[in-house]
Amino acid sequence: MQREVQFAGFGGQGVMLMGQILAQAAMIEGYEVVWIPSYGPEMRGGTAYCTVVLGDRPIGSPIIRNPQHLVAMNRPSLEKFAPTVRPGGVIFVNASIIPVGSGRTDVDELRVPIVELARDLGNVKAANIIALAAFVARSRVVRFEALEQAVRDKFAAKAKLIPLNLQALEVGRNAAAGT
């Protein structure tokens, strides 16, 4: 078994962190896992993307041309990567700022207005956590409990942010269930 998730968006949307939290959750689950960023000048303000590959055997190629799933946080990312997703995968769309769809009929497209939901929660910075939770709830690439633990681990150094982010996870899970 191997699962690949491509995360993509603008720099500053927390795309790298989403991938890292998923990778942490995969590790907690006992999977082999690798997280790969795009790096260099692209990091600063332009497009940011990363890939998480997890599986029950050592990960071979960490470079994935056709991922199983996509989390698209902005329109250019959706347009660039939606065609690469393998049939049957989940394409998560940040519906707050992406007015268009993936154009794919052979995938499970999940649209969530994460910015509005984060604003309702009281902190727009939590939008990426809402997106991650919605994606995981729908794709089930890891168990939700592992994701909660990963959030606790990742924010261990900033413990006061943990309750907010756990709430964000719930908001995301409910959003995925309600669509």
Place this chain on the structure above:
Amino acid sequence: MAKVLMKGNEAIAEAAVRAGCRNYFAYPITPQSEVAEYLSRRLPEVGGVFLQGESEVAVSYMIFGAAATGERVFTTSSSPGISLMSEGISYIAAAELPCVFVNIMRGGPGLGGILPSQADYFQAVKGGGHGDYRLLVLAPASVQEAVEMMMEAFPLAEKYRNPVMILGDGLIGQMMEPVEFRDDLNTEPAPADDWATSGMDRRGRDRRNLIRTLYLVPSELNAHNLKLKAKYDRMRREEVRWENYAVDPSIRLLLVSYGTMSRVCRTAIDRLREEGLAVGMVRPKTLFPFPREAVLAAARQGEVRAVLSVEMSMGQLVEDVEWSVRGVRPVFWFGKCGGEVPTPEEVMAEARRILRESE
């Protein structure tokens, strides 16, 4: 100890600290600057020395000076930086000082690019600086292996009194994987009283040590080089490391690949085998000394039609593969560089093509 998810560059830094290294000198360069950023915080915690030098040239000599005390020291850089350090590396090898250099390779030549590459194979393995010297070169294929090699590098450097190089690519530095740190390591550097310029008082004997690289008498320089060669020959006998993947008597094509590239090959091999094509791989873990006999033995398997070197460079590894195979089988090259990493699909297509043409 529990596993932790770490970026390769940070894991390499932490591994050095846990191996007992308390001294790091470096100059920033993408894609490995996280090592310096990490150690600028971490080394002060353990009373270590962190210094950002004015250039890679200077850094290579700071390493020289630090290593001359007999204490553990290392630096990290990426391709253009290693070129600048190569001057000092030649002197360090000549002076027989133990230390560790990490090259997180990016594309070249010149400024090249900042994405992963394996284009410094020759520089690392054949001697990037002047004169007859060799580095012991370790090539990790995962973050965990980078950690293990980093920890092993210091005792190896001390065993041979020779610089050791960890040759990774940008992916190894940038990707995150779960890692586990061993805690049963001997963190003490090997005794150095016989040669280190550590001050006569500390050694408690009134005999001074001299570290030099100038031998104006031809017979002395020849003798010095013979002594160095004896060390390199001993490395060839004692330190060759590799891993066979899916090498069995049925294989018809043998791949040779190292580092991140070898993981792509592993995926390609798995899929080719699903198609019914028996392909195996020898993955060198030491690039110098090169696993020459292992490559030959695998190439000699009865069904092997050809050997394919897969590399993120334009035909460097393939020269050592040809040298290993000694004409027993035809040898081919496939590679990309500049940040283009060959995909499993591309490797598979190349493997099918070669097998088709070899029948």
Place this chain on the structure above:
Amino acid sequence: MGKTFRRPQALAETPTHYCPGCTHGIAHRLVAEVIDELGIRGRTVGIAPVGCAVLCYNYFTFDFIEAAHGRAPAIATGLKRVRPDLVVFTYQGDGDLASIGMSEIVHAANRGEKFVTVFINNAVYGMTGGQMAPTTLPDQRTTTSPFGRKVAQTGMPVKMAELLAALETPGYIVREALIRPKYIQRAKKAIRNAFSYQLENRCFSLVELISTCPTNWGMTPIEALSWAEEKMLPYYPLGVFKSPEGGRPAPGAAERSADAA
């Protein structure tokens, strides 16, 4: 009556390879005397340059490293950072320090590395056979400036002491000469001050020493001494250019403060 003049313990009992009339021997002796007087031979590490003094470790009796061209300050940095209890000095000529090693010396001084640099300035490359150095005087003939140094093409001679004294980081920067007994006595004081500052963990020190090269200047040793005094001293004034006590003495005051030291 006891012996009043003897070989310092830090100096080896061996003839040097230096040319007749060369002032390297004087500089070596001054360094060795200071090391003896301070009782630091057992924890001193010297770093030799590339140049005529490449073999200077043969004339000292403590730990020594032979550096690459110009890189001695970087080696000294590595050594001293890892082992602050050692006493470290580099011994460098003008080609080594002011040309190929300019970057290393400037940055080591600017970081305030706690070691001593003894800088031999004789306005010419010695070992490679008398080529032009950054310190070669205008119109001075060398094997690569056979018609005299033309400043329009090669600039003016570099004044290392002044250049390093311009750094804001505290340091001890002094220029003396090895061409007359009175200067030599001051040179020794400067070297002793420099090592003392290191022992106090105070600052980086540069002791520039105006020296002669009769062989490559094409002069007798006596003529060379006169030439250095007449031609070099007007361009390369002696004195303390900077001291860690603060302030930067004016050039005129430099000599007086050295006398007072």
